[in-house]
Amino acid sequence: GQQVMQIPQYQHVQEGEDFTTYCNSSTTLSNIQWYKQRPGGHPVFLIQLVKSGEVKKQKRLTFQFGEAKKNSSLHITATQTTDVGTYFCVGDSNYQLIWGAGTKLIIKP
Amino acid sequence: DAGITQSPRHKVTETGTPVTLRCHQTENHRYMYWYRQDPGHGLRLIHYSYGVKDTDKGEVSDGYSVSRSKTEDFLLTLESATSSQTSVYFCAISESNWGLLTGELFFGEGSRLTVL
Numbered sequence: 001g002q003q004v005m006q007i008p009q010y011q012h013v014q015e016g017e018d019f020t021t022y023c024n025s026s027t028t029l030s031n032i033q034w035y036k037q038r039p040g041g042h043p044v045f046l047i048q049l050v051k052s053g054e055v056k057k058q059k060r061l062t063f064q065f066g067e068a069k070k071n072s073s074l075h076i077t078a079t080q081t082t083d084v085g086t087y088f089c090v091g092d093s094n095y096q097l098i099w100g101a102g103t104k105l106i107i108k109p
Numbered sequence: 110d111a112g113i114t115q116s117p118r119h120k121v122t123e124t125g126t127p128v129t130l131r132c133h134q135t136e137n138h139r140y141m142y143w144y145r146q147d148p149g150h151g152l153r154l155i156h157y158s159y160g161v162k163d164t165d166k167g168e169v170s171d172g173y174s175v176s177r178s179k180t181e182d183f184l185l186t187l188e189s190a191t192s193s194q195t196s197v198y199f200c201a202i203s204e205s206n207w208g209l210l211t212g213e214l215f216f217g218e219g220s221r222l223t224v225l
Contacts, residue, residue: 042199042216043152088151099151
């Protein structure tokens with residue numbers, strides 16, 4: 001079946017280090033969304049990418065959509081404690097929303 | 110935050126009992142969804158609705174049924190709960206569906222169900 005693989009499953013960083021999560025789809029996506037879920041909370045929409053090669057920025061967050069519209073990444077520069085949580089990508093393929101399993105960002109004390 | 114209320118927020122029940130989770134929205138969004146979230150699986154779609162009395166199955170619909178008699182309410186029923194249905198259940202709403210321009214999903218706070 002159609003899948004969106006998201007890696008890594010966990011990433012431990014020191015505060016101030018960068019963080020990146022990657023999503024790869026087995027099929028071409030019409031668009032991709034990113035969500036953040038704080039511990040104990042619910043997913044919250046961050047952004048949607050639609051165009052091939054699209055890059056969008058939100059302050060310290062940079063989102064990319066691959067040229068082939070099969071992969072995407074989220075990069076956080078200089079992580080802060082408020083960035084802690086799990087980041088999910090959601091791909092729209094053939095009228096189905098396919099969720100990645102998420103990458104949990106953990107800030108090392 | 111979008112006006113989405115899930116009830117109950119927590120429930121413990123026994124195997125074989127029926128359970129109904131309710132999702133209520135005040136946004137008048139057309140699309141409503143029920144997801145379950147389990148460690149390592151992300152979110153998996155159980156059922157969704159595209160209008161009053163219009164529903165369809167998601168990827169993990171076995172053992173679940175839904176009903177939508179009003180725009181604002183979407184009910185998820187486990188006819189006979191099993192331990193494998195222990196999970197966190199999220200309701201979500203959106204203005205538009207997938208395809209042309211996938212709508213942003215707004216989520217409720219979640220309902221934690223434990224089946225003993």
